[in-house]
Amino acid sequence: MFQRLFRRIKPLLKPWVKPLVALGLVLVLVLGHADGAWAARAGGRIGGGSFRAPARPMTPSPRSYAPGPGGGGYYPGGGFGFPFLFPFFGIGGGFGGLFTLLIFIAIANFLVRSFRNAGGGDGYGTMASSANPPVAVAKLQVGLLAEARGLQEDLNQLAATADTGTTAGLAKLLQETTLALLRHPDYWVYAASDDKQTRLLSAEQAFNRYTLSARSKFTAETLSNVNSQISQKEAKSLPGDGTEAPGEYILATLVVATQGRLDLPEVRSTADLKQALSQIGAISSDNLLAIEVLWTPQQAGETLTADEMVAEYPELKLI
Numbered sequence: 001m002f003q004r005l006f007r008r009i010k011p012l013l014k015p016w017v018k019p020l021v022a023l024g025l026v027l028v029l030v031l032g033h034a035d036g037a038w039a040a041r042a043g044g045r046i047g048g049g050s051f052r053a054p055a056r057p058m059t060p061s062p063r064s065y066a067p068g069p070g071g072g073g074y075y076p077g078g079g080f081g082f083p084f085l086f087p088f089f090g091i092g093g094g095f096g097g098l099f100t101l102l103i104f105i106a107i108a109n110f111l112v113r114s115f116r117n118a119g120g121g122d123g124y125g126t127m128a129s130s131a132n133p134p135v136a137v138a139k140l141q142v143g144l145l146a147e148a149r150g151l152q153e154d155l156n157q158l159a160a161t162a163d164t165g166t167t168a169g170l171a172k173l174l175q176e177t178t179l180a181l182l183r184h185p186d187y188w189v190y191a192a193s194d195d196k197q198t199r200l201l202s203a204e205q206a207f208n209r210y211t212l213s214a215r216s217k218f219t220a221e222t223l224s225n226v227n228s229q230i231s232q233k234e235a236k237s238l239p240g241d242g243t244e245a246p247g248e249y250i251l252a253t254l255v256v257a258t259q260g261r262l263d264l265p266e267v268r269s270t271a272d273l274k275q276a277l278s279q280i281g282a283i284s285s286d287n288l289l290a291i292e293v294l295w296t297p298q299q300a301g302e303t304l305t306a307d308e309m310v311a312e313y314p315e316l317k318l319i
Helices: 002-032 034-039 095-119 124-131 149-161 167-182 200-215 270-281 306-312
Strands: 043-049 064-068 071-075 134-145 188-199 221-226 229-232 248-259 288-296
Touching (some): 043 149, 043 167, 043 200, 134 270, 149 167, 149 221, 167 248, 188 200, 188 248, 188 270
Antiparallel strands (some): 064 071, 221 229
16 A cells, blocks of 8 residues: 555655755755854944934024004014004004904914924024934945954954044044955955935934844854943854965944935945945044944954855845
8 A cells, every 4th residue: 555655656756856855965064064154153343322412402583572652562483563553543443443453463473483484484493403414324344355364353453442432432433444444455355335314313223223234143242342331252163273265254344324414335346345435434523423343253263154145145246
């Protein structure tokens, strides 16, 4: 009975034998090297910043003073003062004429103030804009050959010494990081850029999306200096002699938020990457809101393989 059943099923299974064997071999190779691959993805992180709106004093709307017979008065919002120049009983002869004038004044004041509010003439639109100014949030990734050992050393040194609790310290971190990357053009292999134009109240969310995406690729953050909180952990050591094999890489990611605009070029060449790094590095301390620098692997002697770069960072482009 089983033989008969097997004979019937055998023609159906035959086309799937080779693909299943190939899949099994792939799984064996991947799982067999899983410890080394995952350990090599530990990363480092430096940065900080604040997304608080600038504090600006609220100034009251100016008041107009229009003197008239018997006194006059203040009219909030710079409303019309001229109707009271007419005699109280000059139109309509009596209380009815005065009442009509008061209604006209109220309607005219309402219309004028509505137009001013719509155009920001009374300062409200200006204050609202200054409390929620335009902000650019950008991410720039650079994949370098593993021979760029100086970059790992520079970033590790920055993590140990950078002042990430002040605006001046963050501006210096940004300049030092972009300079470290610009000093290794011969090792640039991959790159990708992305930037979004938003407003201050939603900029932190966009910034966090970029940083969380980069951090999620790490199995651990073995060195961190964020908002002056320094943390260092021991990473699992990898077997090997510490020499770089061909086709192994280091990946650095820059995430910045700045007031105003920051139109990064789409990185397709080394010239594009140089321009993007120069634009980010030129952000002034007055406009810089936040920065994070992330790199992997963090420890010297560890690298990412070509397969890991392709699998984990499909957005990267060969330059």
